[in-house]
Amino acid sequence: MHQWYVHGFEWTQKTGFVYPNEFITWSIQIVMYPFLTGLVAGAFVLSSLYHLFGVKELKDMAKFALVFSFALLLGAPIPLMLHLQQPLRGVEIYMTPHFTSAISAFGIVYLSYALIVCSEIWFLYRPFFVQRSAELGKKGGLSALLGFFYGVLTLGAKDVSPKAVEADHKAIKFLAGIGVPAACFLHGYAGFIFGSVKANALWMTPLMPVIFIMSAIISGIALCMFTYTVVMEWKKHVTKKRLARHLKTGDTLPELRATEVEMVRISAKYLVAFMIAAFSLELLDLIFRGYTAVKSWDILRAVIYQRDWVDIFIKQYLCGYIIPFILLLWPGLTVRRAVLATVLVLFGVYMMRWNVVIGGQEFSLTFDGFMNYKIPIIPHNIATFKEGVFGAVTVGMLPFIFFFFINKLIPSFPPVHHEAKTK
Numbered sequence: 001m002h003q004w005y006v007h008g009f010e011w012t013q014k015t016g017f018v019y020p021n022e023f024i025t026w027s028i029q030i031v032m033y034p035f036l037t038g039l040v041a042g043a044f045v046l047s048s049l050y051h052l053f054g055v056k057e058l059k060d061m062a063k064f065a066l067v068f069s070f071a072l073l074l075g076a077p078i079p080l081m082l083h084l085q086q087p088l089r090g091v092e093i094y095m096t097p098h099f100t101s102a103i104s105a106f107g108i109v110y111l112s113y114a115l116i117v118c119s120e121i122w123f124l125y126r127p128f129f130v131q132r133s134a135e136l137g138k139k140g141g142l143s144a145l146l147g148f149f150y151g152v153l154t155l156g157a158k159d160v161s162p163k164a165v166e167a168d169h170k171a172i173k174f175l176a177g178i179g180v181p182a183a184c185f186l187h188g189y190a191g192f193i194f195g196s197v198k199a200n201a202l203w204m205t206p207l208m209p210v211i212f213i214m215s216a217i218i219s220g221i222a223l224c225m226f227t228y229t230v231v232m233e234w235k236k237h238v239t240k241k242r243l244a245r246h247l248k249t250g251d252t253l254p255e256l257r258a259t260e261v262e263m264v265r266i267s268a269k270y271l272v273a274f275m276i277a278a279f280s281l282e283l284l285d286l287i288f289r290g291y292t293a294v295k296s297w298d299i300l301r302a303v304i305y306q307r308d309w310v311d312i313f314i315k316q317y318l319c320g321y322i323i324p325f326i327l328l329l330w331p332g333l334t335v336r337r338a339v340l341a342t343v344l345v346l347f348g349v350y351m352m353r354w355n356v357v358i359g360g361q362e363f364s365l366t367f368d369g370f371m372n373y374k375i376p377i378i379p380h381n382i383a384t385f386k387e388g389v390f391g392a393v394t395v396g397m398l399p400f401i402f403f404f405f406i407n408k409l410i411p412s413f414p415p416v417h418h419e420a421k422t423k
Helices: 028-051 056-075 078-083 087-095 102-137 142-153 162-195 208-246 258-292 297-307 309-329 335-357 382-386 389-409
Strands: 012-015 370-373
Touching (some): 028 056, 028 078, 028 162, 028 258, 028 335, 028 389, 056 102, 056 258, 078 389, 102 142, 102 162, 162 208, 208 258, 258 297, 258 309, 297 309, 309 335
Antiparallel strands (some): 012 370
């Protein structure tokens, strides 16, 4: 095979003594894959803070986080499908499941977790399905068709008595209880894949699955906080414009309801707690590597403290942990400051995934040479599109597109309050 057909040849730059068959084959899509699965797990954990642990202040955000987790779940396997040279072969892991293969085990866990999320959403929205089916069924045309669709979603369970609703709540709590470990296992699998690669000195650590899980939780909470706040503020902006002509002089709509401010602050506290745990684990792993100083430590030290120093200590630690940690703990947390902090947290978690996936492939197996990953910006073929900036952006947008259509059928945002306040 000619070298220009080798996967990874077009974006790998080599320096030093590197074997001819060594390339950075796991590129941007393999960075996006653990990033998206982490968002799935983190969003579900946030929803479980209310459904399982009874944090009532997060009731509205928990409902949104559960639906958003399902949308993220639909987009999670897409990076793998784009990365595979034969994506249709991915179906085989579902047709021949077994736990002797980590990839096959992922398929089983993924389907099981998807069933848990779908079931929890069904129990949560069952009264809504019954209500919409009854309301739209009385109308004609497309409304009647939509009413029939909601009727199908009820699965024939149309009892909305207090006793039936209470049974739904018990089922939701049970599903959340088994869903949290399933979500952690779903993303811990990604860390397990890297941590079990004995041939790679950077990846081979038993802490890798735990580090992935903790960083996944903070990324999911941060994304839910960011998305929920931005959407609610946008809805309030649209509502304000619609009601502007009805407001009296000196009256304005509140920037954010007091309950929503409290929701942001409560979720920020949990975000900070998980950030401390994630940052501590990453530092522990780094210190342990330096203390043990195994044979591969010389090459790892060159990668961590020289080649990737900016990516790790500036982008990942400073921008992703320290700065948002200060922003969230500074007295008088505002919504804007919380939004900025969540963006930085997401950036830091993404850089963690980048440093693990790309950084683990930067040094040669000879421990004498290095490889640089030059991400394709302008695609000139299908490979550089999938493994370049455009492919990553496309994958990142898909969960939001999925959520947009899902939210049309099962609204996950509370109604905007129209009360105005007098200056």
